[in-house]
Amino acid sequence: MPKPKPRNAFYAQSGGVTAVINASAAGVIQTARRYRTRIGKVYAGRNGIIGALTEDLIDTSKESARAITQLRYTPAGAFGSCRYKLKGLEESRAQYERLLEVFRAHDIGYFFYNGGNDSADTCLKVAQIAEKMDYPLQAVHVPKTVDNDLAVTDNCPGFGSVAKYVATSMREAAFDVASMAKTSTKVFVLEVMGRNAGWITAAVGMADSADTPIPIVLLFPEVPFDEAKFTALVDAKVKEWGYCCVGVSEGLRGADGKLMAEAGTKDAFGHAQLGGIGPQIAGLVKERLGYKYHWAVADYLQRAARHLASKTDVLQSYAVGKAAVEMALAGGNAVMPAITRVSDRPYRWKITEASLTKVANVEKKLPRDFITRDGYGITAKARAYLGPLMVGEDPPPFKDGLPRYERLKNVAVAKKLDTPFEV
């Protein structure tokens, strides 16, 4: 029997990027390069799945080994990402068929899709339609999301670094406001990401620890905002400590269930574009309690802060990229490498295979027992979960005082179809 010819792989980054998604890209590319008899070239989608739909593929074989290694230290999406959601198989039939047309033209036998809930769903549907159309394909999802809301996996690559960033930032700001509180700022408000799940908000609470106690009030998206209870709590903390820190989720909701910071615009997924609850909460403190405040909105800074990435997160991000290739080579299809926690102390983890049917479109919220009974803090259980994800430093190389991040050549693959496709 003749040996099968190696087939090419297609890798794409989806949705909001992270400080470590490129570590997953490095894991995919470096691992594929070790299996040259099985995998030909790794093509990447320019600007995510749109690159596949428009046949705008990047040939990663044109990048040096050094450049791919440097990806491990580079934040954001090296090939570009996109917010472009493929819907149901019927509704988006033209897109799915076009994907397979492009895959066939470039002999793509492996599809690695690096994203969150939405892209897990897309990955699953691509696997289904390929099977239905008798197109041989191994479709593997590579988990990524700062929101930490994917099912099955214990945690999501990208989250540990945001957790480390927001906890460090809150601790630093707390030292600042504590210094100033006698005559000036008494309340500091930090707004963080996390649309529907309070994982990042919970991480802010890690700034407070047994050896560095800090008064922190957390406003989770899971806990409807109660103005009277909140202001009373802040007032009590200021009276006891002289100052108070507040961590608030961009997705804070009122008792009516409505987002308190609705900016009025929506992203391509139909989600509301948020931002601005931090200053609102600060203004409320001033109005109700009269305390001088400062507020910060970290926004992209929190998810792009590769300079402060968690080493655990970097290692896991790389590991899921590597495992995705190995799973595909082992015949895995419509699956995702999940991180499984073996133990908290010492922290041990391993990669296991999860079926995408259990991951797609499921949103894992912060468990109620991670939030203290009063609704404004984190429990010991939350601390045991969050702690290990933030451990370890893995600084990028610095040049002239600034992190030196990699920019790839991103050489285009010659088009074989060259037929237009509107996205």
Next chain:
Amino acid sequence: MPKPKPRNAFYAQSGGVTAVINASAAGVIQTARRYRTRIGKVYAGRNGIIGALTEDLIDTSKESARAITQLRYTPAGAFGSCRYKLKGLEESRAQYERLLEVFRAHDIGYFFYNGGNDSADTCLKVAQIAEKMDYPLQAVHVPKTVDNDLAVTDNCPGFGSVAKYVATSMREAAFDVASMAKTSTKVFVLEVMGRNAGWITAAVGMADSADTPIPIVLLFPEVPFDEAKFTALVDAKVKEWGYCCVGVSEGLRGADGKLMAEAGTKDAFGHAQLGGIGPQIAGLVKERLGYKYHWAVADYLQRAARHLASKTDVLQSYAVGKAAVEMALAGGNAVMPAITRVSDRPYRWKITEASLTKVANVEKKLPRDFITRDGYGITAKARAYLGPLMVGEDPPPFKDGLPRYERLKNVAVAKKLDTPFEV
């Protein structure tokens, strides 16, 4: 002739704190400890100069050598700071006399005041009134301000670290927005500190370098805002690069000279409390150009970010603390250790003695030739100045994934006067 008895020193932190002001404190305390025959104890003011006025002194001799060494790695004011301005000698006579009363009661022979323009003025006035009242005192100002607006000194301790933070943050956010720009965010706005002088705004421009080009538009407090020119420039950058980054000073002013983000509240110095121009500028971009935006306001995060401090800044902060003690021992009075630049490449600097009469109440603005002719960027001259200040990393120790910062015992000195004083 009998040897003179050692006299005590008083050290206080003033105004907004920085990531490295405690390195100056460590410089003062460690150096004083090496001259025990000349300097008795170093007392610190609890919450700055207010601690002296209310006779609330901290005995730093109760702190271990290890704790003082750790101060070098700890952001914010370890003894507390305050915003409390002493006015003219006539207007604030009661305060100045009270200061000397407390100094006399505790045999303070050395006064080290760690702050910006306002505290340089206070330090000078304390020297003057001590002389007038025949109280023997060496009053030395220790420079500190993230605003980098002190005269005589080439740069101010605290600034280099903020510069490194804002440039790193903008570079990281730029990589993020570049990844997303195809279908989502095209304009990212970062609001930074710097009330009247655009030094920090200029530092944002360092995110863009020859080997990492980034389209950045800067809005300096020195350049009146011109909506039409600004939006046209952002539009051109988006059309050329696919995205655009904007760094805006909290102190941006309109053509009428008025602050564009006047929050309506004022601090104890009578300065307006700012914040909020970032979202305003982002909203304007959306309204005029229709581009999707994100914005961040770093606020205290930028000046407290010890995890990303500039090593040059840490070394200089320590050096001015050490030099202040040495100057005082050499008989210096009403002076300040200034940083003098010897050369740009290689960067070399030394400490020189500056008269406080040349420093007090003078505000050093960003030179016009540091700003490009169009008013939206920085020149090669600015780069040559800013570059060396950001160089080098000096990370704090980490524990459990977070920086471990020092909290001192801050043991109170027994009161000798115990007379009330209202501040």
